[in-house]
Amino acid sequence: MSVVADQNRPGQRRREGAGTPSPAMVRVLSVVVGLVAWEVYGRAVHSVILTYPSAVVRAAYELVRAGELQFYLQSSVVVLVLGLASAVAVGIPLGILMGRRAIIEHAFDPYVNALYATPLVAAIPVIVVWFGFQTTAKVILVFLFCVFPVLINTFQGVKNTDARLVEVARSFCSSEWRLWRDLVLPSSVPFILAGIRLAIGRGLVGMVVAEFYTTITGLGYMIVQYANSFRMDRLFVPIVVLMLMGVGLTGVLRRLERRIAPWLQVPQEE
Amino acid sequence: MRADDRISPLPAVTPAPAPPQAMVVVDQVSKSFWRRGTAALQTCSLQVPSNEIVCVIGPSGCGKTTLLRIVDGLIPVDSGRVLINGIEVAAPRPDVAMVFQHVGLLPWKTASDNVAYGLRLQGRSEREVSDTIARYIDLVGLRGFESAYPYQLSGGMQQRVGLARALAVNPTVLLMDEPFGSLDAQTRELMQEELLRVWRSQPKTMIFVTHSIDEAIILGGRVALMTRRPGRIKEVIDVNLPRPRDPEAVRRSPRYLEMREHIWHELKVEVGGRALS
Numbered sequence: 001m002s003v004v005a006d007q008n009r010p011g012q013r014r015r016e017g018a019g020t021p022s023p024a025m026v027r028v029l030s031v032v033v034g035l036v037a038w039e040v041y042g043r044a045v046h047s048v049i050l051t052y053p054s055a056v057v058r059a060a061y062e063l064v065r066a067g068e069l070q071f072y073l074q075s076s077v078v079v080l081v082l083g084l085a086s087a088v089a090v091g092i093p094l095g096i097l098m099g100r101r102a103i104i105e106h107a108f109d110p111y112v113n114a115l116y117a118t119p120l121v122a123a124i125p126v127i128v129v130w131f132g133f134q135t136t137a138k139v140i141l142v143f144l145f146c147v148f149p150v151l152i153n154t155f156q157g158v159k160n161t162d163a164r165l166v167e168v169a170r171s172f173c174s175s176e177w178r179l180w181r182d183l184v185l186p187s188s189v190p191f192i193l194a195g196i197r198l199a200i201g202r203g204l205v206g207m208v209v210a211e212f213y214t215t216i217t218g219l220g221y222m223i224v225q226y227a228n229s230f231r232m233d234r235l236f237v238p239i240v241v242l243m244l245m246g247v248g249l250t251g252v253l254r255r256l257e258r259r260i261a262p263w264l265q266v267p268q269e270e
Numbered sequence: 271m272r273a274d275d276r277i278s279p280l281p282a283v284t285p286a287p288a289p290p291q292a293m294v295v296v297d298q299v300s301k302s303f304w305r306r307g308t309a310a311l312q313t314c315s316l317q318v319p320s321n322e323i324v325c326v327i328g329p330s331g332c333g334k335t336t337l338l339r340i341v342d343g344l345i346p347v348d349s350g351r352v353l354i355n356g357i358e359v360a361a362p363r364p365d366v367a368m369v370f371q372h373v374g375l376l377p378w379k380t381a382s383d384n385v386a387y388g389l390r391l392q393g394r395s396e397r398e399v400s401d402t403i404a405r406y407i408d409l410v411g412l413r414g415f416e417s418a419y420p421y422q423l424s425g426g427m428q429q430r431v432g433l434a435r436a437l438a439v440n441p442t443v444l445l446m447d448e449p450f451g452s453l454d455a456q457t458r459e460l461m462q463e464e465l466l467r468v469w470r471s472q473p474k475t476m477i478f479v480t481h482s483i484d485e486a487i488i489l490g491g492r493v494a495l496m497t498r499r500p501g502r503i504k505e506v507i508d509v510n511l512p513r514p515r516d517p518e519a520v521r522r523s524p525r526y527l528e529m530r531e532h533i534w535h536e537l538k539v540e541v542g543g544r545a546l547s
Binding site for chain 2: 168
């Protein structure tokens with residue numbers, strides 16, 4: 001910025017404020033432009049290759065009216081929720097245990113590192129052979145996709161617990177269990193929530209891939225089915241739903257973080 | 271004339287006589303940390319009479335904090351022993367509370383929940399807890415800040431919460447590890463007056479570690495001087511100023527100046543060897 005501009009900064013800023021739209025405006029405009037471009041280009045291309053937004057909306061309306069979308073969505077959500085919940089239920093306590101007890105850390109970390117590094121998609125046929133095509137198999141897959149980010153982040157959070165606070169707790173004769181509750185868990189909350197946010201993204205991938213393989217129900221099944229019949233408009237409906245789920249769940253988690261960890265707002269308030 | 275002024279002239283700085291039945295007895299304690307390879311404490315002995323304030327002063331890194339952590343039962347001794355009320359210390363005890371240099375409040379708990387921390391760990395009833403915390407929040411002058419989080423409080427207020435947290439469990443022994451070290455001069459003097467006021471209303475056996483000669487004389491019934499690392503108690507001085515003390519009057523008294531000079535001299539010997547004296 002030039003020296004002249006710096007000299008009358010308040011005026012400069014006001015002019016900028018009036019001339020450039022707000023970030024929200026830019027975002028909305030960008031999406032509108034994108035959708036219009038897609039609409040125009042999509043209409044020019046054959047419907048077997050590409051569809052366009054208004055056709056997707058029409059297809060979504062049809063699928064909702066027929067009850068098809070709700071049916072498949074419900075089965076997908078059940079799988080995602082069960083897999084994610086069990087990943088959280090296992091990942092957090094195990095992460096804390098590994099963080100607090102060196103022997104447990106060393107006993108588990110070869111498995112954790114190996115499984116986290118393995119592309120779990122490769123394990124899908126094995127899971128299918130063992131657990132079949134039903135909900136159980138898919139929940140196990142989603143669990144495997146989700147558990148490692150939760151576990152590893154919890155472990156990191158526990159390791160980051162302020163040693164001085166642990167000494168304060170010991171000085172006040174805290175039991176190990178109370179130490180977890182009062183100290184270890186709250187100080188790991190930001191790590192754990194970040195882990196769950198990662199887990200949601202991975203969980204959605206796991207869910208769809210599992211449904212591709214088992215192809216009986218779910219959004220993944222819808223995708224395979226309509227791709228095979230070249231119904232591009234209907235094919236895009238579950239994809240858009242998946243996108244909305246990802247964005248929505250992550251947003252809910254951000255809000256939750258602000259609710260349950262108000263002390264983390266310090267840097268933002270200053 | 272004030273009482274303080276009439277004390278002088280005194281002979282020289284008098285060594286304290288051995289207390290008849292001390293509440294805290296540190297007996298020939300040695301401690302070294304294998305990581306650093308050097309001894310922190312070597313045959314360190316100290317006796318603290320019941321309901322007395324003993325201020326421990328010494329050069330930086332002489333093992334003052336180590337001494338407190340040993341008395342609190344947080345770290346084991348290599349040799350020697352610590353007795354509190356006749357019982358050897360092996361682990362932290364509920365009747366011994368510590369105020370930390372770093373305050374050590376839980377960031378996710380409000381001021382009143384931080385004050386309640388020790389009480390809840392002792393499994394007191396919620397009614398008792400809320401009565402007690404109200405009393406101690408008042409005592410340290412924090413009414414109106416009960417639901418503030420530590421990050422919303424100033425350094426002095428945080429340290430008040432730390433003090434209230436330690437007092438709330440009604441300990442017989444209170445260990446203070448340079449609690450006012452990080453405060454500005456004015457807040458520090460206010461906190462000293464506050465501490466003396468609280469101590470008068472609820473006498474406790476107190477070991478108060480400090481860097482400040484002034485603070486040691488203002489607060490202490492005795493001042494224990496430590497040598498440089500490996501730390502040992504070199505001398506215990508009986509402050510012998512009447513209580514209640516008015517810090518301003520104390521600072522003007524010849525007795526204060528005499529002790530200050532003596533302690534400063536001894537510390538200089540420890541820090542810089544004989545060359546400085």
